[in-house]
Amino acid sequence: MSVAFPALPLAVEEPAVAGRSQRALAWTQFRRHRLAVAGAVVFALLCLGAILAGGSPYDPNRTSLLARFEAPSLAHPMGTDDLGRDELTRVLIGGRLSLAVGLLATLVSVIVGTLVGALAGYLGGAADSVLMRVTELFIAFPQLFILILIAALVGTNPVTIILVIGLLRWMPVARLVRAAFLQLKQQDYVAAARTLGASGSSIMWRHILPNALGPIVVAASLGVAGAILTESTLSFLGLGIQLPTATWGNMLRAAQNDMTTAPWLAFFPGLFIFLTILSMNYIGDGLRDALDPRKS
Amino acid sequence: MTRYLARRLVEAVPLLLLISLTVFTVLQLLPAGPLSIYERDPSMSDEDLARLRQYYGLDDPIPVRYLKWLTTVLRGDLGYSLVTHQPVARMIAERLPNTLYLMSTALLAALLIAIPIGMVSALRQYSKTDHAATLFSFIGYAVPPFWSGLLAIIIFAVKFREWGLPALPASGMRTLGSGGGALDLLAHLVLPVGVLAMFNAAHYTRYVRASLLDVLNQDYIRTARSKGLAERLVISIHALKNAALPVVTIITLDLPMLFSGALVTESIFAWPGMGRLFLESAFRFDYAVLMGIVTLTALLVILSMLLADVIYAWLDPRIRYT
Numbered sequence: 001m002s003v004a005f006p007a008l009p010l011a012v013e014e015p016a017v018a019g020r021s022q023r024a025l026a027w028t029q030f031r032r033h034r035l036a037v038a039g040a041v042v043f044a045l046l047c048l049g050a051i052l053a054g055g056s057p058y059d060p061n062r063t064s065l066l067a068r069f070e071a072p073s074l075a076h077p078m079g080t081d082d083l084g085r086d087e088l089t090r091v092l093i094g095g096r097l098s099l100a101v102g103l104l105a106t107l108v109s110v111i112v113g114t115l116v117g118a119l120a121g122y123l124g125g126a127a128d129s130v131l132m133r134v135t136e137l138f139i140a141f142p143q144l145f146i147l148i149l150i151a152a153l154v155g156t157n158p159v160t161i162i163l164v165i166g167l168l169r170w171m172p173v174a175r176l177v178r179a180a181f182l183q184l185k186q187q188d189y190v191a192a193a194r195t196l197g198a199s200g201s202s203i204m205w206r207h208i209l210p211n212a213l214g215p216i217v218v219a220a221s222l223g224v225a226g227a228i229l230t231e232s233t234l235s236f237l238g239l240g241i242q243l244p245t246a247t248w249g250n251m252l253r254a255a256q257n258d259m260t261t262a263p264w265l266a267f268f269p270g271l272f273i274f275l276t277i278l279s280m281n282y283i284g285d286g287l288r289d290a291l292d293p294r295k296s
Numbered sequence: 297m298t299r300y301l302a303r304r305l306v307e308a309v310p311l312l313l314l315i316s317l318t319v320f321t322v323l324q325l326l327p328a329g330p331l332s333i334y335e336r337d338p339s340m341s342d343e344d345l346a347r348l349r350q351y352y353g354l355d356d357p358i359p360v361r362y363l364k365w366l367t368t369v370l371r372g373d374l375g376y377s378l379v380t381h382q383p384v385a386r387m388i389a390e391r392l393p394n395t396l397y398l399m400s401t402a403l404l405a406a407l408l409i410a411i412p413i414g415m416v417s418a419l420r421q422y423s424k425t426d427h428a429a430t431l432f433s434f435i436g437y438a439v440p441p442f443w444s445g446l447l448a449i450i451i452f453a454v455k456f457r458e459w460g461l462p463a464l465p466a467s468g469m470r471t472l473g474s475g476g477g478a479l480d481l482l483a484h485l486v487l488p489v490g491v492l493a494m495f496n497a498a499h500y501t502r503y504v505r506a507s508l509l510d511v512l513n514q515d516y517i518r519t520a521r522s523k524g525l526a527e528r529l530v531i532s533i534h535a536l537k538n539a540a541l542p543v544v545t546i547i548t549l550d551l552p553m554l555f556s557g558a559l560v561t562e563s564i565f566a567w568p569g570m571g572r573l574f575l576e577s578a579f580r581f582d583y584a585v586l587m588g589i590v591t592l593t594a595l596l597v598i599l600s601m602l603l604a605d606v607i608y609a610w611l612d613p614r615i616r617y618t
Contacts, residue, residue: 133314137311137314137315137318139549139552140311140315140552140594140597140598140601141315141319141552141594141597142552142555142556142590142593142594142597143552143556144555144556144559144560145555145556145559145574145589145590145593146319146322146590148559148574148575148578149323149578149586149590151578152578152579152581152586153323153332153581153583225437225438229440232440232442233440233442233556233560236440236442236560237559237560237563237575238579239578249442252442252443252446255446256446256564259446259449259450259454260454263450263454263455266443266446266447266450267447270440270442270443270446270447273440273443274438274439274440274443275438277437277438277440278434278435278437278438281434281437281438282434
């Protein structure tokens with residue numbers, strides 16, 4: 001005998017909801033955050049400028065002693081520097097290293113932070129408390145001092161800078177990932193996977209990690225802003241990537257000598273750092289609204 | 297209270313040991329080390345370097361070297377500068393007060409900016425004022441202190457002089473040749489403190505706002521309101537003190553940021569502080585001074601965390617001094 005269940009009215013609305021993935025929902029939410037969208041556009045333009053900088057009619061490193069300290073004009077929208085180089089071209093080229101170091105250093109910190117956070121959250125107990133004490137230790141430490149020390153003693157090629165910045169900035173990611181793992185490992189699907197005989201590492205990386213991606217992406221986007229600020233601080237102090245290779249930080253350092261004659265040299269590279277960090281922070285804010293289930 | 301303090305002090309010791317051990321080990325594992333300054337000197341032969349390694353005990357295993365270093369440091373001996381040959385402790389002692397002037401004034405100024413803005417922002421959530429405050433903090437987050445420092449020098453020192461306005465001094469702590477005095481020091485403090493304070497105020501504003509909003513949603517605030525207490529009293533008696541707790545914690549956790557900010561600010565404004573000494577030593581590969589300052593900074597950060605615990609206990613009567 002079969003029992004006919006009355007059709008639930010809810011089922012009628014189902015087609016409208018079906019087919020919208022988690023990602024599509026997040027994207028809709030992100031688009032509603034107007035400043036985040038504006039941030040994404042500005043950041044895309046900054047990256048595009050850095051990529052296309054090679055198309056400039058000027059050579060970023062060719063000096064021209066006849067064209068020193070020219071004020072901004074149509075031919076040189078940002079003027080020229082102490083060696084007659086076009087400032088706009090150098091700012092765009094400088095963006096390459098600044099952005100690349102920021103993004104790659106964040107990649108390093110996300111990998112380390114995810115590893116530490118996942119192990120601490122999943123294993124719990126003694127491993128958790130040891131890993132979290134180590135994390136706190138790194139947080140308590142004045143990072144810029146260590147960074148300067150290492151940069152001064154080891155030297156300043158981009159790879160070293162990326163690794164060191166990355167290894168000093170993984171703590172926020174580790175804490176977020178740990179919190180997500182602590183919560184997710186209690187879920188039924190984890191218990192189900194364990195019952196089916198999945199190994200610890202398979203549960204951690206294949207079952208829990210994909211569900212913890214939201215907070216990782218948010219932390220990463222905010223981390224990029226911090227990493228770019230760190231890199232430019234180091235370059236500004238003269239311990240980052242060295243001249244003549246342009247970075248926003250070392251251009252500002254050079255501009256310190258010409259503040260009375262050519263104040264615009266101190267303006268534009270800083271403006272680009274400012275725009276990058278501002279847009280990244282708004283993107284991070286928008287991503288948090290879109291991906292953090294606690295906030296919606 | 298004394299017992300509570302003593303217990304916290306004892307608890308801080310292992311953390312300090314662990315930090316110093318970590319830093320020491322990392323620095324010893326680096327390809328360059330204490331002898332960098334000599335390795336860069338072309339007149340040093342490999343035999344000379346080997347003799348120096350032997351002399352300084354650099355061939356010993358790391359734990360042995362750490363213990364040696366620790367026992368010397370505990371006696372207050374940070375060694376001698378490899379460049380000036382002065383005792384490191386004395387070099388730092390000359391510079392540390394200047395950094396502390398700068399940092400404490402900046403911290404105070406940042407709090408004076410952030411607390412009122414954060415409070416208004418939370419009390420009028422989603423109002424125009426709140427949006428303006430949010431914009432202020434987002435902009436403050438994104439302006440690198442070294443950029444705002446350069447712009448401040450260009451506007452308030454260079455341009456003001458050109459325009460015939462009273463210009464502010466842009467470097468050092470005292471006007472050379474003048475007798476100095478409190479007013480002169482104050483004038484020199486304005487720009488560096490302003491730059492450092494704005495950067496930190498942007499962060500603190502968010503903390504104050506978030507913390508106060510959190511408290512305002514608590515049940516006891518609703519109770520206070522429903523028993524007919526004037527809003528002004530609800531805020532001043534019930535909300536503010538409780539909202540201060542998390543703010544104290546976060547600001548202490550942010551102290552390393554203040555130290556880093558002070559280093560950058562000292563570099564821009566030629567402020568003769570510890571951060572500048574650190575940078576100068578980095579360029580000269582003066583390992584002894586670098587190691588001494590890193591150790592001392594870690595110590596200061598831990599002591600200030602301890603101070604935060606004490607303030608916390610004082611603000612929150614639920615914490616017993618036992």
